[in-house]
Amino acid sequence: MSAPLFSAGSSVMKVATDSRVRLVADIGGTNARFALLTSDNKIYQQQVLACADYPEITLALQHYLSLVGNPVIEAAALAIANPITGDWVEMTNHNWTFSINETRQALGFKEMIFKNDFTALAMSIPVLPVEDLLQVGGVSSSKGSSIAVIGPGTGLGVSGLLKRGDYWVPIEGEGGHVSISPANERECDILKLCWSEFPHVSAERLVSGMGLQNLYQTICQLEKVEARPLQPAEITSLGRNESDPHCAEALAIFCALLGSVAGDLVLTLGAFRGLYIGGGIVPKLGKYFETSNFRQRFEAKGRFRKHLEQVPVFVINTKNPALFGISQVFY
Secondary structure: OOOOOEOOOOOOOOOOOOOOOEEEEEEOOOEEEEEEEOOOOOEEEEEEEEHHHOOOHHHHHHHHHHHOOOOOOOEEEEEEOOOOOOOEEEOOOOOOEEEHHHHHHHHOOOEEEEEEHHHHHHHHHHHOOHHHEEEOOOOOOOOOOEEEEEEEOOOEEEEEEEEEOOEEEEOOOOHHHOEOOOOOHHHHHHHHHHHOOOOOOEHHHOOOHHHHHHHHHHHHHHOOOOOOOOOHHHHHHHHHOOOOHHHHHHHHHHHHHHHHHHHHHHHHHOOOOOEEEOOOOHHHOOHHHHHOOHHHHHHOOHHHHHHHHHOOEEEEOOOOHHHHHHHHHHO
16 A cells, blocks of 8 residues: 555554564454454454453453464554443443553553444445445445445444545444434334333344344234244344244344434435445345345435435445454554
C-alpha cells in the first residue's frame, strides 16, 4: 500500500514498529481469531480459538503464540467486541475482564492497541477483494461519502466509514444497542413478550445469535408449544430447510428485522454509498438471505424509499475480514 487509507486525525492510532513480526486479532463473544503480520503487512498463521476455553484473555494469547512457535512480538493490535473507553475492558457478551496495560506487560509487548471489532471491520472495507462481496439489491454507485457496516454474530456490531478528502474515518459506536422497532402485529406480539424479560429490548436482543434464540423461544410461547434448547446454528439450519415451522419463522423475522435496523443505520449516517454486512450469521445464509424479506424491509422507509432502493448492500464473504481492518493501524 503506497499511502494510508485512514486519516491521522481519526481515531486510528499509529503504532511505532520495527521489522519484527506483529500480532493481530479479532475477538468476539464466542471465538477469538489470531494471526501474525509480516513486516510487509501480509497476514499469516491464522488460528481460531474458542473464548470459553480460556478463563483469561492472556491465556488465549499465550496459547496462540505457542501454537505458532512463540515468535518475538513487540506490537499487537486487537479488535474486540466491546466499547474501548479506557484501560479497563469488560466484554459485553463474554466474561473476560482485563486491563489493557497489564495484559501488555504480562505478554512482554511494547505496544498493544485495542479497537472495537466493528470499527476494525469498517476499516477493512476499502481493502477487501471485490470478488468476496455479494451484492443484494441496489445499484453499484459511488454516490455519497459514507458507508454503513452492520453484522449479527454473538451480538450485533455496527459501524461506518466517513470519507474526508482522500481518507476514510472509521466510526466507533455501539449501534447494536439501539431500541428495536416492530413493523407488524406479529413483531409487536414478540416485542411485548420480550419486554417481560428485558426492560430494554435492543436490536441485538433479536438480531444476533442470541436474537435467533429469543425469536424462536418467543414464537413457541405465542404458539403454545414447548421450545427446544436449540443453538443459533441449529435454528438457522432448521429454518433454512423449513423442517421446523417455528425456526423458519424465527429466521424469516430475523432477516426482516435486520433489514429495518440496517435501513435506519443508512439513513442515520447518510450512508448512501452502501451498506456492508459482516458477522458470523448472514454470510452463511447464501441464497436464503437474497430471497428473504431483508431487502423489502431495508427499503421500507416511507418518503425515503426511493433513496434506499438505490443503496447497494454487500455481504462480506472474506475470511476473518476484521483482521485486515485492524492491521490498518500499522500503516
